Amino acid sequence: MAKSTLEQWRMFKAVADHGGFMQAAQQVHKSQSSIHHAVNKMEEQLGVHLFEVDGRKTVLTHAGKLLLRRINYLLSEAERFENVAQNLKEGVESTLSIAVDEAFPKEVLYEALEKVSEEFPLVHIEVIETILTGADELLRKGLATVSLSPFMLDNELSEALSDVTFVAVCGTNHTLASKTSVTLEDLKNSRQIVLRDSGIEKSSDIGWLGSEQRWTVSHLTTSVELIRKNLGFAWLPESAVKAHIEEGSLVTLNLERGATRSMPIYLNFEDADSVGPVARSFIGHIRFLT
Template sequence: MFSSEAVRVFLAVVDHGSFSAAARALGRMPSAVSMAVGQLEAELDLQLFERQARSTVLTPAGLALLPQARLAASHLQRLGAQALALHEAPQPRLSLALAPELEGAGWSAPLAALAEAFPPLALDVRVLPQAEAMALLREGEVQLALVFERHALEAWEGFEEVGCELLVAVASRAWLAQVAGNAPLRSETLQETRQILVGSRAGEHNPRLIHSANRWEAGSHMAAMRLVEAGLGWAFLPRAMLPPSGQGELVELAFDNMSNQVSLWVDVVWHRERPLGTVAQRYLALLREGLRGQPPL
Protein backbone atom coordinates (compact mmCIF):
# COMPACT_ATOMS: atom_id res chain seq x y z
CA MET A 1 0.00 0.00 0.00
CA PHE A 2 1.85 3.12 1.23
CA SER A 3 5.41 2.26 0.23
CA SER A 4 8.09 4.94 0.35
CA GLU A 5 7.60 5.49 -3.40
CA ALA A 6 3.81 5.70 -3.05
CA VAL A 7 4.19 8.31 -0.34
CA ARG A 8 6.55 10.31 -2.55
CA VAL A 9 4.17 10.28 -5.52
CA PHE A 10 1.09 11.02 -3.39
CA LEU A 11 2.75 14.07 -1.79
CA ALA A 12 4.10 15.29 -5.11
CA VAL A 13 0.58 15.39 -6.57
CA VAL A 14 -0.72 17.16 -3.45
CA ASP A 15 2.10 19.74 -3.40
CA HIS A 16 2.12 20.48 -7.14
CA GLY A 17 -1.64 20.40 -7.71
CA SER A 18 -1.86 18.05 -10.69
CA PHE A 19 -0.50 14.82 -12.12
CA SER A 20 1.37 16.65 -14.90
CA ALA A 21 3.04 19.12 -12.50
CA ALA A 22 3.97 16.27 -10.14
CA ALA A 23 5.40 14.32 -13.11
CA ARG A 24 7.63 17.26 -14.05
CA ALA A 25 8.86 17.57 -10.46
CA LEU A 26 9.57 13.83 -10.26
CA GLY A 27 11.08 13.59 -13.75
CA ARG A 28 8.44 11.10 -14.94
CA MET A 29 5.71 10.80 -17.55
CA PRO A 30 2.25 12.01 -16.38
CA SER A 31 0.81 8.62 -17.28
CA ALA A 32 3.27 6.92 -14.88
CA VAL A 33 2.23 9.22 -12.03
CA SER A 34 -1.46 8.68 -12.79
CA MET A 35 -0.94 4.92 -12.88
CA ALA A 36 0.92 4.96 -9.55
CA VAL A 37 -1.86 6.92 -7.87
CA GLY A 38 -4.52 4.68 -9.42
CA GLN A 39 -2.75 1.57 -8.16
CA LEU A 40 -2.50 3.08 -4.66
CA GLU A 41 -6.22 3.93 -4.68
CA ALA A 42 -7.06 0.38 -5.80
CA GLU A 43 -4.96 -1.18 -3.05
CA LEU A 44 -6.50 1.12 -0.41
CA ASP A 45 -10.00 0.83 -1.91
CA LEU A 46 -10.26 4.61 -1.45
CA GLN A 47 -10.47 7.49 -3.90
CA LEU A 48 -7.72 9.96 -2.90
CA PHE A 49 -8.15 12.65 -5.58
CA GLU A 50 -10.93 14.35 -7.52
CA ARG A 51 -9.64 14.58 -11.11
CA GLN A 52 -10.58 17.98 -12.53
CA ALA A 53 -9.77 19.62 -15.85
CA ARG A 54 -6.90 21.82 -14.69
CA SER A 55 -6.14 20.55 -11.20
CA THR A 56 -6.29 17.59 -8.87
CA VAL A 57 -8.03 18.05 -5.52
CA LEU A 58 -7.90 15.80 -2.47
CA THR A 59 -11.03 13.93 -1.49
CA PRO A 60 -12.02 13.76 2.22
CA ALA A 61 -10.23 10.40 2.39
CA GLY A 62 -7.10 11.94 0.88
CA LEU A 63 -7.24 14.84 3.31
CA ALA A 64 -7.55 12.40 6.22
CA LEU A 65 -4.45 10.47 5.09
CA LEU A 66 -2.33 13.52 4.25
CA PRO A 67 -0.94 14.30 7.77
CA GLN A 68 0.20 10.70 8.25
CA ALA A 69 1.75 10.64 4.78
CA ARG A 70 3.79 13.76 5.57
CA LEU A 71 4.86 12.24 8.89
CA ALA A 72 5.86 9.02 7.14
CA ALA A 73 7.91 10.99 4.57
CA SER A 74 9.73 12.81 7.37
CA HIS A 75 10.49 9.53 9.17
CA LEU A 76 11.73 7.94 5.95
CA GLN A 77 14.06 10.88 5.32
CA ARG A 78 15.52 10.59 8.80
CA LEU A 79 15.88 6.83 8.38
CA GLY A 80 17.82 7.36 5.17
CA ALA A 81 20.07 9.96 6.78
CA GLN A 82 20.77 7.64 9.70
CA ALA A 83 21.60 4.75 7.37
CA LEU A 84 23.98 6.99 5.43
CA ALA A 85 25.67 8.10 8.65
CA LEU A 86 26.34 4.45 9.57
CA HIS A 87 28.46 4.10 6.42
CA GLU A 88 30.67 7.02 7.35
CA ALA A 89 33.45 6.97 9.91
CA PRO A 90 32.86 9.39 12.80
CA GLN A 91 34.62 12.67 12.16
CA PRO A 92 36.39 14.28 15.13
CA ARG A 93 34.79 17.65 14.41
CA LEU A 94 32.45 19.96 16.28
CA SER A 95 30.88 23.05 14.69
CA LEU A 96 28.86 25.35 16.92
CA ALA A 97 27.04 28.67 16.39
CA LEU A 98 26.41 30.99 19.36
CA ALA A 99 24.12 33.93 19.88
CA PRO A 100 26.38 36.85 20.92
CA GLU A 101 24.71 37.17 24.32
CA LEU A 102 25.90 33.66 25.18
CA GLU A 103 29.62 34.11 24.57
CA GLY A 104 30.19 34.15 28.32
CA ALA A 105 27.97 31.12 29.01
CA GLY A 106 29.16 27.62 29.93
CA TRP A 107 29.41 26.25 26.40
CA SER A 108 33.24 26.04 26.49
CA ALA A 109 33.48 24.02 29.73
CA PRO A 110 33.09 20.55 28.07
CA LEU A 111 35.71 21.22 25.40
CA ALA A 112 38.74 20.12 27.45
CA ALA A 113 37.21 16.68 28.07
CA LEU A 114 36.06 16.51 24.43
CA ALA A 115 39.56 17.27 23.14
CA GLU A 116 40.98 14.58 25.43
CA ALA A 117 38.49 12.01 24.14
CA PHE A 118 39.10 13.02 20.49
CA PRO A 119 42.74 14.20 20.24
CA PRO A 120 42.53 15.29 16.56
CA LEU A 121 39.37 17.31 17.28
CA ALA A 122 38.66 20.15 14.83
CA LEU A 123 36.58 22.92 16.40
CA ASP A 124 34.61 25.64 14.61
CA VAL A 125 32.78 28.19 16.81
CA ARG A 126 30.91 31.07 15.20
CA VAL A 127 29.31 33.99 17.03
CA LEU A 128 26.37 35.43 15.10
CA PRO A 129 23.03 37.13 15.73
CA GLN A 130 20.50 34.44 16.62
CA ALA A 131 18.63 34.47 13.30
CA GLU A 132 21.88 33.97 11.41
CA ALA A 133 23.05 31.21 13.78
CA MET A 134 19.78 29.34 13.19
CA ALA A 135 20.11 29.85 9.41
CA LEU A 136 23.59 28.24 9.48
CA LEU A 137 22.15 25.30 11.43
CA ARG A 138 19.24 24.90 9.01
CA GLU A 139 21.61 24.97 6.03
CA GLY A 140 23.97 22.38 7.57
CA GLU A 141 26.90 24.77 8.07
CA VAL A 142 27.07 23.92 11.79
CA GLN A 143 26.01 20.89 13.85
CA LEU A 144 24.67 22.71 16.91
CA ALA A 145 23.44 26.18 17.83
CA LEU A 146 23.31 27.67 21.31
CA VAL A 147 20.50 30.22 21.20
CA PHE A 148 17.66 31.74 23.17
CA GLU A 149 14.10 30.41 23.18
CA ARG A 150 12.30 30.90 19.85
CA HIS A 151 8.77 32.26 19.44
CA ALA A 152 7.81 29.17 17.42
CA LEU A 153 9.61 25.90 16.67
CA GLU A 154 10.31 24.78 13.12
CA ALA A 155 9.49 21.15 12.29
CA TRP A 156 13.17 20.36 11.74
CA GLU A 157 14.35 21.61 15.17
CA GLY A 158 15.51 19.21 17.84
CA PHE A 159 16.53 20.94 21.05
CA GLU A 160 17.38 20.62 24.71
CA GLU A 161 16.92 23.37 27.28
CA VAL A 162 20.19 24.04 29.10
CA GLY A 163 19.50 27.03 31.34
CA CYS A 164 18.68 30.71 31.18
CA GLU A 165 20.52 33.99 30.69
CA LEU A 166 19.80 37.15 32.65
CA LEU A 167 19.75 40.43 30.71
CA VAL A 168 19.59 43.73 32.61
CA ALA A 169 18.76 47.28 31.53
CA VAL A 170 21.89 49.43 31.74
CA ALA A 171 23.01 52.94 30.85
CA SER A 172 25.94 55.22 31.53
CA ARG A 173 26.07 57.37 34.66
CA ALA A 174 26.09 60.49 32.46
CA TRP A 175 23.00 59.31 30.53
CA LEU A 176 21.13 58.56 33.75
CA ALA A 177 21.97 61.97 35.23
CA GLN A 178 20.85 63.76 32.06
CA VAL A 179 17.63 61.81 31.51
CA ALA A 180 16.37 61.27 35.04
CA GLY A 181 18.45 63.46 37.36
CA ASN A 182 17.29 62.69 40.87
CA ALA A 183 13.75 61.75 39.81
CA PRO A 184 12.49 58.16 40.02
CA LEU A 185 13.00 56.26 36.76
CA ARG A 186 9.93 54.72 35.11
CA SER A 187 9.42 52.49 32.08
CA GLU A 188 8.01 55.44 30.14
CA THR A 189 11.52 56.91 30.13
CA LEU A 190 12.79 53.93 28.11
CA GLN A 191 10.04 54.40 25.52
CA GLU A 192 11.04 58.04 25.00
CA THR A 193 14.82 57.57 24.77
CA ARG A 194 17.20 55.80 22.40
CA GLN A 195 17.62 52.05 22.85
CA ILE A 196 20.69 50.18 21.62
CA LEU A 197 19.78 46.75 20.22
CA VAL A 198 22.00 43.94 19.04
CA GLY A 199 20.71 43.34 15.52
CA SER A 200 20.96 40.88 12.66
CA ARG A 201 21.01 41.48 8.93
CA ALA A 202 17.41 40.25 8.90
CA GLY A 203 16.44 42.91 11.46
CA GLU A 204 14.89 40.34 13.82
CA HIS A 205 14.64 41.00 17.56
CA ASN A 206 13.03 39.37 20.57
CA PRO A 207 9.92 41.50 21.26
CA ARG A 208 10.50 41.18 25.01
CA LEU A 209 13.65 43.28 24.60
CA ILE A 210 12.11 46.12 22.56
CA HIS A 211 10.88 49.13 24.53
CA SER A 212 11.67 52.18 22.43
CA ALA A 213 10.63 53.38 18.98
CA ASN A 214 13.98 55.20 18.71
CA ARG A 215 16.52 52.41 18.18
CA TRP A 216 20.10 52.02 17.05
CA GLU A 217 21.51 48.60 16.13
CA ALA A 218 24.93 47.20 16.95
CA GLY A 219 26.45 44.05 15.47
CA SER A 220 27.55 42.64 18.85
CA HIS A 221 27.01 43.15 22.55
CA MET A 222 30.51 44.52 22.90
CA ALA A 223 29.69 47.21 20.33
CA ALA A 224 26.39 47.89 22.10
CA MET A 225 28.22 48.26 25.41
CA ARG A 226 30.59 50.82 23.89
CA LEU A 227 27.66 52.89 22.60
CA VAL A 228 25.99 52.77 26.01
CA GLU A 229 29.22 53.75 27.77
CA ALA A 230 29.43 56.76 25.45
CA GLY A 231 26.04 57.94 26.72
CA LEU A 232 24.28 57.38 23.38
CA GLY A 233 21.41 55.28 24.77
CA TRP A 234 20.49 52.41 27.06
CA ALA A 235 20.44 48.65 26.40
CA PHE A 236 19.64 45.22 27.77
CA LEU A 237 23.00 43.51 28.24
CA PRO A 238 23.96 40.13 29.73
CA ARG A 239 24.75 40.59 33.39
CA ALA A 240 27.79 38.32 32.94
CA MET A 241 29.32 40.98 30.67
CA LEU A 242 29.01 43.83 33.16
CA PRO A 243 31.80 44.97 35.50
CA PRO A 244 31.30 44.58 39.28
CA SER A 245 28.78 46.98 40.79
CA GLY A 246 30.23 50.45 41.33
CA GLN A 247 33.07 49.98 38.84
CA GLY A 248 33.17 51.56 35.41
CA GLU A 249 30.78 53.89 33.64
CA LEU A 250 27.81 51.49 33.35
CA VAL A 251 25.02 51.26 35.93
CA GLU A 252 22.01 48.97 36.16
CA LEU A 253 18.80 50.96 35.84
CA ALA A 254 16.23 50.69 38.62
CA PHE A 255 12.57 51.46 37.90
CA ASP A 256 9.59 52.40 40.02
CA ASN A 257 7.07 50.40 38.00
CA MET A 258 8.88 47.39 36.48
CA SER A 259 11.79 45.03 36.86
CA ASN A 260 15.04 45.88 35.07
CA GLN A 261 15.68 42.22 34.20
CA VAL A 262 14.64 39.84 31.42
CA SER A 263 15.34 36.12 31.77
CA LEU A 264 15.53 34.17 28.51
CA TRP A 265 15.73 30.37 28.31
CA VAL A 266 18.73 28.97 26.46
CA ASP A 267 18.54 25.94 24.15
CA VAL A 268 21.03 23.77 22.33
CA VAL A 269 19.44 23.12 18.93
CA TRP A 270 20.23 20.59 16.18
CA HIS A 271 18.68 19.58 12.86
CA ARG A 272 16.48 16.51 13.39
CA GLU A 273 16.99 15.29 9.82
CA ARG A 274 20.80 15.33 10.16
CA PRO A 275 21.80 12.77 12.79
CA LEU A 276 24.46 14.06 15.15
CA GLY A 277 27.84 12.40 14.93
CA THR A 278 29.75 10.84 17.81
CA VAL A 279 31.57 14.07 18.69
CA ALA A 280 28.45 16.26 18.81
CA GLN A 281 26.59 13.64 20.88
CA ARG A 282 29.49 13.47 23.32
CA TYR A 283 29.55 17.27 23.58
CA LEU A 284 25.84 17.30 24.45
CA ALA A 285 26.39 14.64 27.13
CA LEU A 286 29.29 16.60 28.65
CA LEU A 287 27.22 19.79 28.58
CA ARG A 288 24.39 18.07 30.48
CA GLU A 289 26.80 16.65 33.07
CA GLY A 290 28.45 20.03 33.58
CA LEU A 291 25.11 21.74 34.15
CA ARG A 292 23.97 19.42 36.94
CA GLY A 293 24.00 21.35 40.17
CA GLN A 294 25.37 24.45 38.46
CA PRO A 295 23.69 27.88 38.28
CA PRO A 296 21.87 28.72 35.03
CA LEU A 297 23.90 29.71 32.01
Protein backbone atom coordinates in the same frame (compact mmCIF):
# COMPACT_ATOMS: atom_id res chain seq x y z
CA MET B 1 60.55 11.19 -5.22
CA ALA B 2 61.67 10.91 -1.60
CA LYS B 3 64.72 8.70 -1.05
CA SER B 4 64.06 8.12 2.66
CA THR B 5 61.04 6.81 4.54
CA LEU B 6 59.29 7.96 7.68
CA GLU B 7 60.26 4.71 9.38
CA GLN B 8 63.94 5.42 8.72
CA TRP B 9 63.53 8.91 10.19
CA ARG B 10 61.80 7.44 13.24
CA MET B 11 64.80 5.16 13.78
CA PHE B 12 67.15 8.12 13.34
CA LYS B 13 65.21 10.16 15.90
CA ALA B 14 65.18 7.27 18.38
CA VAL B 15 68.96 6.98 18.23
CA ALA B 16 69.36 10.75 18.64
CA ASP B 17 66.86 10.94 21.52
CA HIS B 18 68.21 7.98 23.48
CA GLY B 19 71.93 8.41 22.83
CA GLY B 20 72.80 5.25 20.93
CA PHE B 21 71.65 2.32 18.83
CA MET B 22 71.35 -0.12 21.72
CA GLN B 23 69.30 2.31 23.83
CA ALA B 24 67.07 3.12 20.83
CA ALA B 25 66.47 -0.58 20.21
CA GLN B 26 65.26 -1.04 23.79
CA GLN B 27 62.88 1.90 23.50
CA VAL B 28 61.30 1.14 20.12
CA HIS B 29 61.34 -2.66 20.60
CA LYS B 30 63.37 -3.41 17.48
CA SER B 31 66.68 -5.20 17.06
CA GLN B 32 69.84 -3.13 17.19
CA SER B 33 70.86 -4.44 13.77
CA SER B 34 67.59 -3.33 12.14
CA ILE B 35 68.04 0.21 13.50
CA HIS B 36 71.68 0.23 12.29
CA HIS B 37 70.53 -0.90 8.85
CA ALA B 38 67.77 1.73 8.63
CA VAL B 39 70.09 4.60 9.60
CA ASN B 40 73.00 3.41 7.43
CA LYS B 41 70.73 2.97 4.44
CA MET B 42 69.39 6.50 4.89
CA GLU B 43 72.92 7.93 5.15
CA GLU B 44 73.81 6.21 1.87
CA GLN B 45 70.67 7.51 0.17
CA LEU B 46 71.14 11.08 1.38
CA GLY B 47 74.92 11.17 1.05
CA VAL B 48 75.53 12.60 4.54
CA HIS B 49 76.76 11.20 7.84
CA LEU B 50 74.21 11.60 10.62
CA PHE B 51 76.12 10.13 13.57
CA GLU B 52 79.69 9.80 14.73
CA VAL B 53 81.32 7.95 17.64
CA ASP B 54 82.77 10.07 20.43
CA GLY B 55 84.41 7.70 22.89
CA ARG B 56 81.64 5.35 23.94
CA LYS B 57 78.89 7.69 22.84
CA THR B 58 77.06 7.97 19.56
CA VAL B 59 76.52 11.65 18.84
CA LEU B 60 74.95 13.64 16.05
CA THR B 61 77.07 15.23 13.37
CA HIS B 62 76.44 18.84 12.40
CA ALA B 63 74.24 17.64 9.52
CA GLY B 64 72.44 15.29 11.90
CA LYS B 65 71.64 18.17 14.28
CA LEU B 66 70.22 20.28 11.46
CA LEU B 67 68.07 17.44 10.16
CA LEU B 68 66.84 16.48 13.62
CA ARG B 69 65.26 19.90 14.10
CA ARG B 70 63.37 19.53 10.85
CA ILE B 71 62.40 15.89 11.30
CA ASN B 72 60.76 16.54 14.67
CA TYR B 73 58.17 18.67 12.87
CA LEU B 74 57.77 16.19 10.02
CA LEU B 75 57.18 13.24 12.36
CA SER B 76 54.75 15.25 14.46
CA GLU B 77 52.73 16.14 11.35
CA ALA B 78 52.83 12.53 10.15
CA GLU B 79 51.45 11.40 13.50
CA ARG B 80 48.67 13.99 13.27
CA PHE B 81 47.84 12.81 9.76
CA GLU B 82 47.63 9.18 10.88
CA ASN B 83 45.46 10.13 13.87
CA VAL B 84 43.09 12.08 11.65
CA ALA B 85 42.84 9.08 9.31
CA GLN B 86 42.12 6.84 12.31
CA ASN B 87 39.42 9.25 13.50
CA LEU B 88 37.81 9.16 10.06
CA LYS B 89 37.92 5.37 10.09
CA GLU B 90 36.16 5.33 13.46
CA GLY B 91 33.53 7.85 12.33
CA VAL B 92 34.94 10.80 14.30
CA GLU B 93 34.22 14.17 12.69
CA SER B 94 37.18 16.25 11.56
CA THR B 95 35.29 19.49 12.28
CA LEU B 96 32.66 20.56 14.80
CA SER B 97 30.71 23.74 13.97
CA ILE B 98 28.65 25.31 16.74
CA ALA B 99 26.28 28.26 16.24
CA VAL B 100 25.90 30.08 19.56
CA ASP B 101 23.62 32.95 20.43
CA GLU B 102 25.70 35.73 21.97
CA ALA B 103 23.47 35.73 25.04
CA PHE B 104 24.71 32.27 26.05
CA PRO B 105 27.20 32.48 28.97
CA LYS B 106 30.71 32.47 27.51
CA GLU B 107 32.39 30.75 30.45
CA VAL B 108 30.07 27.75 30.15
CA LEU B 109 30.75 27.52 26.42
CA TYR B 110 34.52 27.80 26.89
CA GLU B 111 34.60 25.08 29.53
CA ALA B 112 32.61 22.70 27.33
CA LEU B 113 34.90 23.38 24.35
CA GLU B 114 37.99 22.78 26.47
CA LYS B 115 36.68 19.40 27.60
CA VAL B 116 35.81 18.39 24.02
CA SER B 117 39.26 19.43 22.83
CA GLU B 118 40.92 17.37 25.56
CA GLU B 119 39.00 14.33 24.35
CA PHE B 120 39.44 15.03 20.61
CA PRO B 121 42.56 17.23 20.30
CA LEU B 122 42.82 16.92 16.52
CA VAL B 123 39.28 18.07 15.74
CA HIS B 124 38.91 21.59 14.35
CA ILE B 125 36.26 23.48 16.32
CA GLU B 126 34.41 26.40 14.74
CA VAL B 127 32.28 28.70 16.91
CA ILE B 128 29.89 30.99 15.03
CA GLU B 129 28.43 33.76 17.20
CA THR B 130 24.88 34.73 16.28
CA ILE B 131 21.91 36.82 17.40
CA LEU B 132 18.33 35.48 17.78
CA THR B 133 17.31 33.38 14.72
CA GLY B 134 20.83 33.26 13.26
CA ALA B 135 21.92 30.11 15.10
CA ASP B 136 19.04 27.96 13.88
CA GLU B 137 19.31 29.32 10.36
CA LEU B 138 22.90 28.09 10.18
CA LEU B 139 21.76 24.74 11.57
CA ARG B 140 19.06 24.38 8.90
CA LYS B 141 21.54 25.24 6.16
CA GLY B 142 23.96 22.59 7.36
CA LEU B 143 26.58 25.19 8.30
CA ALA B 144 26.44 24.19 11.97
CA THR B 145 26.09 20.80 13.65
CA VAL B 146 24.68 22.14 16.91
CA SER B 147 23.01 25.42 17.81
CA LEU B 148 22.48 27.13 21.16
CA SER B 149 19.46 29.26 20.41
CA PRO B 150 16.58 31.20 22.00
CA PHE B 151 14.12 29.26 19.83
CA MET B 152 12.86 25.70 19.68
CA LEU B 153 12.94 23.66 16.49
CA ASP B 154 9.95 21.79 15.09
CA ASN B 155 11.79 18.45 14.99
CA GLU B 156 11.24 17.65 18.71
CA LEU B 157 15.02 17.61 19.24
CA SER B 158 15.14 20.95 21.08
CA GLU B 159 16.21 20.69 24.68
CA ALA B 160 15.83 23.53 27.18
CA LEU B 161 19.22 24.24 28.75
CA SER B 162 18.82 27.33 30.90
CA ASP B 163 17.32 30.78 31.15
CA VAL B 164 19.53 33.80 30.47
CA THR B 165 18.80 36.85 32.61
CA PHE B 166 18.89 40.25 30.89
CA VAL B 167 19.31 43.45 32.88
CA ALA B 168 18.60 47.05 31.86
CA VAL B 169 21.86 49.03 32.01
CA CYS B 170 23.36 52.38 31.06
CA GLY B 171 26.70 54.09 31.50
CA THR B 172 27.66 55.58 34.86
CA ASN B 173 27.41 59.16 33.52
CA HIS B 174 24.25 58.64 31.47
CA THR B 175 21.28 60.82 32.42
CA LEU B 176 19.24 57.73 33.35
CA ALA B 177 21.90 56.60 35.86
CA SER B 178 21.08 59.37 38.34
CA LYS B 179 17.34 58.79 38.36
CA THR B 180 15.98 57.08 41.46
CA SER B 181 12.98 55.87 39.46
CA VAL B 182 13.08 55.36 35.69
CA THR B 183 9.78 55.31 33.84
CA LEU B 184 8.89 54.04 30.37
CA GLU B 185 8.58 57.68 29.31
CA ASP B 186 12.20 58.20 30.34
CA LEU B 187 13.19 55.25 28.17
CA LYS B 188 11.19 56.51 25.21
CA ASN B 189 13.13 59.77 25.32
CA SER B 190 16.53 58.05 25.57
CA ARG B 191 18.60 56.27 22.93
CA GLN B 192 18.23 52.47 22.97
CA ILE B 193 21.01 50.21 21.69
CA VAL B 194 19.46 47.23 19.92
CA LEU B 195 21.09 44.01 18.71
CA ARG B 196 20.33 43.11 15.10
CA ASP B 197 19.05 39.60 14.40
CA SER B 198 21.84 37.81 12.51
CA GLY B 199 19.31 35.63 10.71
CA ILE B 200 18.56 36.60 7.10
CA GLU B 201 15.65 34.39 6.11
CA LYS B 202 13.42 35.12 9.10
CA SER B 203 14.43 37.87 11.52
CA SER B 204 12.82 38.36 14.91
CA ASP B 205 12.54 41.04 17.57
CA ILE B 206 12.48 40.24 21.28
CA GLY B 207 11.91 42.60 24.18
CA TRP B 208 10.89 46.23 24.53
CA LEU B 209 11.61 48.44 21.50
CA GLY B 210 9.71 51.58 22.49
CA SER B 211 12.47 54.17 22.32
CA GLU B 212 12.08 56.91 19.71
CA GLN B 213 15.87 56.84 19.22
CA ARG B 214 17.50 53.51 18.38
CA TRP B 215 20.96 52.47 17.28
CA THR B 216 21.12 48.93 15.93
CA VAL B 217 24.39 46.99 16.11
CA SER B 218 25.45 43.50 15.12
CA HIS B 219 27.56 42.38 18.08
CA LEU B 220 27.08 42.24 21.82
CA THR B 221 30.53 43.70 22.48
CA THR B 222 29.67 46.77 20.38
CA SER B 223 26.49 47.29 22.40
CA VAL B 224 28.40 47.07 25.68
CA GLU B 225 31.04 49.56 24.51
CA LEU B 226 28.47 52.10 23.31
CA ILE B 227 26.63 51.93 26.61
CA ARG B 228 29.85 52.24 28.61
CA LYS B 229 30.47 55.46 26.63
CA ASN B 230 27.07 56.75 27.85
CA LEU B 231 25.59 56.68 24.35
CA GLY B 232 22.46 54.73 25.23
CA PHE B 233 20.82 52.00 27.30
CA ALA B 234 19.91 48.37 26.65
CA TRP B 235 18.83 45.11 28.19
CA LEU B 236 21.91 42.92 28.04
CA PRO B 237 22.82 39.44 29.33
CA GLU B 238 23.81 39.63 32.98
CA SER B 239 26.88 37.46 32.34
CA ALA B 240 28.12 39.99 29.75
CA VAL B 241 27.78 43.08 31.95
CA LYS B 242 28.40 41.78 35.47
CA ALA B 243 32.12 42.65 35.48
CA HIS B 244 31.42 46.15 34.11
CA ILE B 245 28.80 46.77 36.78
CA GLU B 246 31.20 45.63 39.48
CA GLU B 247 33.97 47.92 38.18
CA GLY B 248 31.56 50.85 37.98
CA SER B 249 31.44 51.61 34.25
CA LEU B 250 27.83 50.37 33.95
CA VAL B 251 24.85 50.70 36.29
CA THR B 252 21.49 48.98 36.36
CA LEU B 253 18.47 51.13 35.69
CA ASN B 254 16.05 51.78 38.53
CA LEU B 255 13.03 50.86 36.45
CA GLU B 256 9.60 50.83 38.04
CA ARG B 257 9.07 47.47 36.38
CA GLY B 258 10.80 45.27 33.85
CA ALA B 259 14.37 45.96 34.99
CA THR B 260 15.17 42.31 34.33
CA ARG B 261 13.80 39.73 31.93
CA SER B 262 14.76 36.22 30.99
CA MET B 263 15.19 34.34 27.73
CA PRO B 264 15.43 30.55 27.36
CA ILE B 265 18.33 28.92 25.56
CA TYR B 266 17.74 25.64 23.72
CA LEU B 267 20.17 23.00 22.57
CA ASN B 268 19.24 22.18 18.96
CA PHE B 269 20.44 19.69 16.36
CA GLU B 270 18.79 18.36 13.22
CA ASP B 271 19.26 14.58 13.20
CA ALA B 272 20.11 12.54 16.29
CA ASP B 273 21.27 9.58 14.18
CA SER B 274 23.83 11.63 12.25
CA VAL B 275 25.41 13.33 15.27
CA GLY B 276 29.00 12.11 15.55
CA PRO B 277 31.13 11.36 18.62
CA VAL B 278 32.57 14.89 18.86
CA ALA B 279 29.15 16.56 18.70
CA ARG B 280 27.80 14.08 21.25
CA SER B 281 30.69 14.92 23.54
CA PHE B 282 29.93 18.65 23.26
CA ILE B 283 26.23 18.06 23.85
CA GLY B 284 26.98 15.99 26.93
CA HIS B 285 29.30 18.61 28.43
CA ILE B 286 26.86 21.46 27.74
CA ARG B 287 24.05 19.51 29.40
CA PHE B 288 26.19 18.83 32.48
CA LEU B 289 27.49 22.41 32.79
CA THR B 290 24.06 24.01 32.53
